[in-house]
Amino acid sequence: MTHQTVGYPRGHPSRPGLPDDPRAHVTEPDPACPVEITLAALRGRWTTLVIRELLRGDRSFTELRHALPALSDKVLSDRLAHLAEAGVLHRHRVPGWPPGTRYSLTPQGHRLAPILQALWDWGAQHQSPGHE
Amino acid sequence: MTHQTVGYPRGHPSRPGLPDDPRAHVTEPDPACPVEITLAALRGRWTTLVIRELLRGDRSFTELRHALPALSDKVLSDRLAHLAEAGVLHRHRVPGWPPGTRYSLTPQGHRLAPILQALWDWGAQHQSPGHE
DNA sequence: CTGAATCCCTGCCGATACTG
DNA sequence: CAGTATCGGCAGGGATTCAG
Numbered sequence: 001m002t003h004q005t006v007g008y009p010r011g012h013p014s015r016p017g018l019p020d021d022p023r024a025h026v027t028e029p030d031p032a033c034p035v036e037i038t039l040a041a042l043r044g045r046w047t048t049l050v051i052r053e054l055l056r057g058d059r060s061f062t063e064l065r066h067a068l069p070a071l072s073d074k075v076l077s078d079r080l081a082h083l084a085e086a087g088v089l090h091r092h093r094v095p096g097w098p099p100g101t102r103y104s105l106t107p108q109g110h111r112l113a114p115i116l117q118a119l120w121d122w123g124a125q126h127q128s129p130g131h132e
Numbered sequence: 133m134t135h136q137t138v139g140y141p142r143g144h145p146s147r148p149g150l151p152d153d154p155r156a157h158v159t160e161p162d163p164a165c166p167v168e169i170t171l172a173a174l175r176g177r178w179t180t181l182v183i184r185e186l187l188r189g190d191r192s193f194t195e196l197r198h199a200l201p202a203l204s205d206k207v208l209s210d211r212l213a214h215l216a217e218a219g220v221l222h223r224h225r226v227p228g229w230p231p232g233t234r235y236s237l238t239p240q241g242h243r244l245a246p247i248l249q250a251l252w253d254w255g256a257q258h259q260s261p262g263h264e
Numbered sequence: 265c266t267g268a269a270t271c272c273c274t275g276c277c278g279a280t281a282c283t284g
Numbered sequence: 285c286a287g288t289a290t291c292g293g294c295a296g297g298g299a300t301t302c303a304g
Contacts, residue, residue, distance in 0.1 A: 024184070024252075028202040029177055034255025035248060039174065041258075045161055045277070048171070052156070061286055070160040072278060077287055087258060098285050099284085108258060115254060116167060118247050120156075123166025126173075126219060126240060177297065193266055204298060209267055230265055231304085 038115070041086035046071050048116060050079050051105070054089060055113055058104035088112065170247070173218040178203050180248060182211050183237070186221060187245055190236035220244065 023033055030036065042048060046068065053059055053067050064076060080103060083089045088109035094100035105112075155165055162168065174180060178200065185191055185199050196208060212235060215221045220241035226232040237244075 026181075027200055029181065032259070034252045034259065035180055037255035037258055038251040039180070042171065048167055049158075049161065068159055072280095073287070074279080074289095075277065078277085080287095101286065108254075111254060111257070115247075115250050118250055119170040120166045122240075122243060122247060123169035125243070126169055127164070127166065175296095204300095205267070206269090206299080207297065210297085212267095225266095233266065 041083070041088055042112075044079060044082060046075060047079055047083070050076070050083065051088065051109065051112060051116070054103060054105045054109070055116075058092075058102050060100055060102055064103070083109070173215070173220055174244075176211060176214060178207060179211055179215070182208070182215065183220065183241065183244060183248065186235060186237045186241065187248075190224075190234050192232055192234055196235070215241070 023030070026033065031040070042051075049068055049071075050064060053064055059067070061076070061080075064080075065071065065073070068076070080089065080091070084091055087106055089103050090106050092102045092104065094102060155162070158165065163172070174183075181200055181203075182196065185196055191199070193208070193212075196212075197203065197205070200208070212221065212223070216223055219238055221235050222238050224234045224236065226234060
């Protein structure tokens with residue numbers, strides 16, 4: 001997926017990174033676009049479910065597998081690696097035996113909560129009127 | 133992609149569709165999840181760029197092609213069909229010659245603006261500290 | 265002008281099996 | 285326990301071509 005978005009019709013002289021921002025005027029998908037960065041972080045099946053689990057507190061690999069039984073090892077591993085690289089979560093290896101790793105959201109990851117909330121609200125509005 | 137998200141750590145007794153909502157507790161991807169519905173609407177390369185153009189006003193097929201030169205007919209057609217089905221935009225055929233079709237956002241589509249803004253802001257925060 | 269049909273190629277997802 | 289390696293299937297995206 002790729003994006004380069006945002007740009008309110010009416011003028012907000014200098015909102016953070018908006019219509020004034022040159023990046024809001026790109027004519028083709030650009031991985032450096034902030035919108036794309038965020039959507040890239042959220043992309044992938046299971047991704048938001050993993051984030052939801054971590055919003056409730058830190059978790060181990062096994063706890064995540066238990067919370068999402070239909071999620072395979074490989075995909076969970078992929079998601080965790082992806083989210084770690086995206087700066088959404090943080091790995092913490094616990095020394096000793098049995099070897100353990102805890103996963104917790106970074107501050108940046110916690111800032112996804114209102115976004116997920118907004119996505120939820122839009123989708124809920126969409127289905128309640130039942131226009132489709 | 134699939135999601136079932138949202139769920140603030142701290143208790144909000146009855147926010148719209150949140151931790152209290154049973155759908156916030158699903159253990160596997162569900163297309164009926166509001167979060168998934170929204171992400172599905174935004175999914176696809178070029179999708180948010182098309183929405184951005186329409187946020188600035190209604191457009192014709194050709195105007196969109198001109199605004200996004202690297203976007204092929206087929207993909208633009210796909211995106212418009214997808215967004216129309218998602219309830220984001222509305223087709224309006226103009227009778228006469230040359231045959232024309234105008235595309236404009238639905239009210240639901242306009243409600244994506246703050247979401248795209250939020251996505252932008254998160255992504256901008258992400259890259260300014262330059263942690264990657 | 266506005267699309268739909270086709271073809272190919274790539275990347276994601278899932279299952280299975282294997283290491284530290 | 286916490287992953288990685290590999291393989292196959294399938295859907296998405298782009299170019300080209302054709303039609304209303």
